[in-house]
Amino acid sequence: MTENNILRVTNPATGESIEEIPTTTRDELNAVAERAKRGFEEWRGFAGLDRAGVFHGISRSLLDHQAELAEIMTHEGGKPYIENHDEVEWVASCFDYYGEIARDSVGYLPAPIEPQQLAMVIKEPIGTVACIVPWNYPLLLAAWKVAPALAAGNAVILKPSEETPLATRRMAELIEDLPDGLLQVVYGAGDVGDALVRHPGVDMVAFTGSQETGRKVGVTAAERLMRANLELGGKDPFIICDDVDVEIAAQGAVWAACLNAGQVCTSSERFYVEKGIASDFIEASREFVESLNIGDPMEEATDIGPMINGPGRDKVERHVGEAVEKGAKLVAGGERWGERGFYYRPTVLTGVTPSMTVMRDETFGPVVPIVEVDSLDEAIEQANSVPFGLGANVYTRDFEKMLRCMRGIRAGTVWINDPLTDNDAAPFGGHGGSGIGRELGREGLEAFQESKHVHIDPQVEKKEWWYPYGG
Ligand code: NAD
Numbered sequence: 073m074t075e076n077n078i079l080r081v082t083n084p085a086t087g088e089s090i091e092e093i094p095t096t097t098r099d100e101l102n103a104v105a106e107r108a109k110r111g112f113e114e115w116r117g118f119a120g121l122d123r124a125g126v127f128h129g130i131s132r133s134l135l136d137h138q139a140e141l142a143e144i145m146t147h148e149g150g151k152p153y154i155e156n157h158d159e160v161e162w163v164a165s166c167f168d169y170y171g172e173i174a175r176d177s178v179g180y181l182p183a184p185i186e187p188q189q190l191a192m193v194i195k196e197p198i199g200t201v202a203c204i205v206p207w208n209y210p211l212l213l214a215a216w217k218v219a220p221a222l223a224a225g226n227a228v229i230l231k232p233s234e235e236t237p238l239a240t241r242r243m244a245e246l247i248e249d250l251p252d253g254l255l256q257v258v259y260g261a262g263d264v265g266d267a268l269v270r271h272p273g274v275d276m277v278a279f280t281g282s283q284e285t286g287r288k289v290g291v292t293a294a295e296r297l298m299r300a301n302l303e304l305g306g307k308d309p310f311i312i313c314d315d316v317d318v319e320i321a322a323q324g325a326v327w328a329a330c331l332n333a334g335q336v337c338t339s340s341e342r343f344y345v346e347k348g349i350a351s352d353f354i355e356a357s358r359e360f361v362e363s364l365n366i367g368d369p370m371e372e373a374t375d376i377g378p379m380i381n382g383p384g385r386d387k388v389e390r391h392v393g394e395a396v397e398k399g400a401k402l403v404a405g406g407e408r409w410g411e412r413g414f415y416y417r418p419t420v421l422t423g424v425t426p427s428m429t430v431m432r433d434e435t436f437g438p439v440v441p442i443v444e445v446d447s448l449d450e451a452i453e454q455a456n457s458v459p460f461g462l463g464a465n466v467y468t469r470d471f472e473k474m475l476r477c478m479r480g481i482r483a484g485t486v487w488i489n490d491p492l493t494d495n496d497a498a499p500f501g502g503h504g505g506s507g508i509g510r511e512l513g514r515e516g517l518e519a520f521q522e523s524k525h526v527h528i529d530p531q532v533e534k535k536e537w538w539y540p541y542g543g
Pocket of ligand 1: 207231232233
């Protein structure tokens with residue numbers, strides 16, 4: 073929450089305020105942009121090997137403080153400690169990956185026009201990149217931008233979410249050996265984010281967040297003719313074929329829906345189950361959901377922590393409430409949990425229809441809406457029926473069905489039998505309304521590079537196609 077230029081950070085497990093920090097002012101932002109320029113110039117003087125050395129140092133330093141960072145993230149964001157502990161490892165791995173991959177991605181040699189010529193494509197940095205991130209994976213989503221942007225030679229101004237600035241602040245303190253100003257953090261809500269995107273000292277924006285905000289950021293970037301990478305929301309489908317072990321599929325499905333209380337951009341939010349196993353799958357999902365531990369996210373035994381805030385939980389309540397009103401059946405959950413904090417019980421719904429909000433808009437909560445389908449073709453058609461295309465999951469042992477899903481589903485990632493596993497070396501991003509551009513992999517580095525074509529002819533001679541045309 074922002075009030076009088078102060079960010080009030082709240083623990084979602086208790087609703088209590090943890091810390092207040094001042095937001096970045098306009099004058100401070102100007103100074104940050106100036107320092108970023110100087111940091112950018114100094115960074116040019118680092119060879120690829122030296123940059124890789126710095127990145128591996130960052131990775132080690134973050135792992136040395138893994139428990140501390142995980143604890144801060146748990147207090148400010150409510151994600152279970154065990155998930156935050158993993159998050160720090162993924163952040164470290166991202167820095168290691170880009171430290172190395174940037175060393176062999178400086179450009180390439182296309183075939184020249186004439187044999188004596190040399191054609192080169194040189195990959196250059198863009199300048200100062202604004203990285204704006206949400207609260208659900210504060211360090212990971214920052215790393216997916218900061219590591220490739222710096223590896224490509226850019227300076228970075230990072231704005232964490234107003235909900236979760238504290239772990240980012242600590243991470244920035246732990247990142248050493250970069251030139252002064254190369255990586256700076258600014259604090260605030262949407263107004264600070266907007267000022268950053270409009271700032272003349274910023275040359276590119278890399279944004280992760282909701283579709284609604286992403287559209288605003290995209291419009292501002294377009295007005296400035298500035299590159300924008302947009303990683304937005306999703307409404308991921310999950311198809312369960314009738315040839316699988318129902319218990320395993322139900323556990324994978326519930327985990328994919330309820331991880332981080334359903335607040336993952338690639339949370340599975342729509343489940344299409346082949347008719348033959350539908351009733352067994354519903355029963356297995358109910359049993360598994362009811363066995364999960366809800367509680368203090370710092371406790372090791374806690375599976376489900378709180379949601380981020382009141383408005384986030386209200387939205388889930390609205391989606392579930394509307395579905396039930398329109399005839400959906402509540403199989404499990406469907407209510408708040410506990411005396412304090414923003415908890416919501418994992419919920420299983422059946423009898424949902426495509427027109428219900430819970431099957432159309434991003435719910436971003438621990439909800440498993442299940443639809444029985446007559447065929448795989450129907451499941452794929454339903455999977456493609458919303459204007460999002462971030463991720464999709466499939467459970468099947470049948471290779472022919474895997475291929476049909478792989479080819480038929482419109483999504484940036486299709487996971488088969490291993491829900492939600494990301495890979496630093498493979499691109500991540502959305503089709504359609506889920507975004508523009510990619511993070512991770514080589515594409516994730518190229519997102520932060522400009523291409524310069526250099527054409528050299530060592531022979532200084534008149535070309536026959538110049539004037540005069542008449543001979
Ligand atoms: P949000 O869009 O409300 O905020 C995201 C960030 O943008 C925050 O830092 C916020 O302060 C900033 N912001 C708000 N208004 C702005 C403006 N006008 N200009 C510039 N910046 C502005 O999103 P959220 O609630 O923090 O996060 C949840 C959303 O993020 C969900 O929709 C989720 O799907 C999405 N998400 C997407 C990915 C992905 O990789 N595609 C990953 C995680 C989360």
